[in-house]
Amino acid sequence: MPNRLIARLLLCLLLFTPLADANQPEPHMQPTLRVGITEVPPFVIADGSGGWEGISIDLWRAIAERQGWAFEWQPMGFSELLQAVEAGNVDVAVGALTMTAERELLFDFSHPFYQTGLSIGVARAPKTGLLQSLKALFSWGFLSVIGGLALLLLGVGFALWLVERRRNPEQFGGTAAQGIGASFWWAAVTMTTVGYGDKAPVTFAGRLVALIWMFAGLIMVASFTAAITSALTVSNLQYQIRGPQDLPGSTVATIDGTASARYLSEERIVGQGFTNLTDAMRSVTAGETDAVVYDRPLLQYRNQQLGRERLDLLPAVFDQQLYALAVPTGSSLRDDLNEAVLRVTESAEWRLIQRAYLGEQQ
Template sequence: MPNLKRLFTVTLLFFLSFQVLAQSQTEPLKVGITSVPPFVIETDDGQWEGISVDLWRQIAEEMGQDYTLVPLSFNDLLSGVESGEIDIAVGALTMTAEREALFDFSHPFYQTGLSIGIPPGPEQSILTSLKGLLSWEFFSVVVALAALLFAVGFVLWLFERRHNPEQFGGSTAQGLGSSFWWAAVTMTTVGYGDKAPVSFAGRIIALIWMFAGLIMVASFTAAITTSLTVSNLQNQINGPTDLPGVTVATIANTASEAYLQDRRIRRQTYPDLTSAMRSTAEGETDAVVYDRALMQFRNQQEGNPLKILPGVFDRQLYALALPEDSPLRGPVSETLLEITESPAWEAIIDRYLGGSDAQQ
């Protein structure tokens, strides 16, 4: 009789445990998401897709797990994982030591990093240089210099026309022409010596003009160089070492802002990636620094207004986030690894990034 009672108790406990386990398995998981294209995208009809969403759907299908997507803001998503209000967070969450102390991560599913976007520069060619010569800036410099040469030559001619008629005499046009020629060769330090003032006042003017000519030549050379420059400041940015000294657009409270702040790079923060990229395209900032995959996707959506420089820096890993000590961590990570090692994962990446070099 005692044995029968013990058997009944064990059977009852097993049945109750089975019921609790079955109930926990059939209860849909709360999966938190936040819009981060191309990892989490809300379509026009209110559906959700993206790299991370498609990955999670395959994981849930392999595990036979029901779930409910719960849209949240980014801050609510992190706090929801930490408190256990949601069972798993799906998005573009960077694995950091600070976050690891608050909740757990699955195995990483995506490696990315920061990249630089700059306005597309003009193609360098002879035609581009000729356009610089025909620009208004270049023309205005030439006109201003000619006016100055004429003014100096005119003053010299007033003093030399009577004291030195052999070199600055003749008709008014001939005298002014000779003095203009003298002012030009003196300024350029060519000094052929064919014409030289002989009066005291003329020599004083010549002495002053010699020193002023040095400054004038330097200024004129700088003006010509500026007008003929075929690549502007943005086109001189080829990598992160070129960022100091320019103004960089980024998004506030992100890994990209932290990178710029740590290196004391002048930055301008914006509320979203689209605003940051448009500021660079419109010339308000010199470059934009952000996650490469996200910036590539947004650039395609906006019609490629920027040139995304090749390569990444400050590499980062993306993973799914779960509450600390979640029993789902092991099964989710195992299934995630199986999927990311299959051709199906490459198909997902190609679908949203078009086979780009974002994952390196």
């Protein structure tokens, strides 16, 4: 009897032992990583069909493939992303996160994968040359100045003709059209100080008109010269900006709550905040602001999409910044993530990723 009982116990143990082993997780299985992202082209871009692409997205996919990590995207706003990684609600944050001392106190960064800085965009300078000069001469502003001047000359000529037509018919006589035409000619040559001497008033009233017009002509010539210069010039405040040292005194567009807005505030530069980069860049094209300051790769990407409204991006890069991935403080992923970031960014694949979104000029 005791032997049967022992045998039954051993049989039950053998039957239930495989079931217990089958319910145990495999030692090499890893949980699906929660990857927090926020849209910030060209690093994180919604493709319009529920998917994601961009520099940081392609970087993370290459890292996950190398490491054999399964993951799921968790899109959220930028401030929410920072709070999520700080609280450990995501395993890694992917985007265009700038490494700062303040953020390092809240969570950990990987090795940087992208070095950049702020850059300046200004309205495109018009092409110079004979054709552009002729276009300026036939602009509405320039033609309106010419029209106003012609009306003024006609008015002065008409006044002179009224006082000279009877006592000086040899020079200002004939029909009304002939007399006014002669007076118009006299007013023009007098204003330009040419004074051919072929016509001159002889009455007191006529000479008084001539004296007034001589002094007024000096002012008119100066004003006319200024109008021509203004119409033909190819430089204005926007085109005089050649670097960050030229920004003081200008109105500069940027995005509220970003590193660029903080830079303008620290440098006491007048900034006009916008909610998105495209509107900020278009404000420069429209002449509402003199320049835009923002992260260079983001300016490059948006500039490619503006078409005829495209800006000139100055070559100077200042206020250097480093982009990195972020993980909760003390995350076990950090060491493997650092190694993977270095391997991917040292590969030819990384250069192709950047070129695909930013073009040849990095």
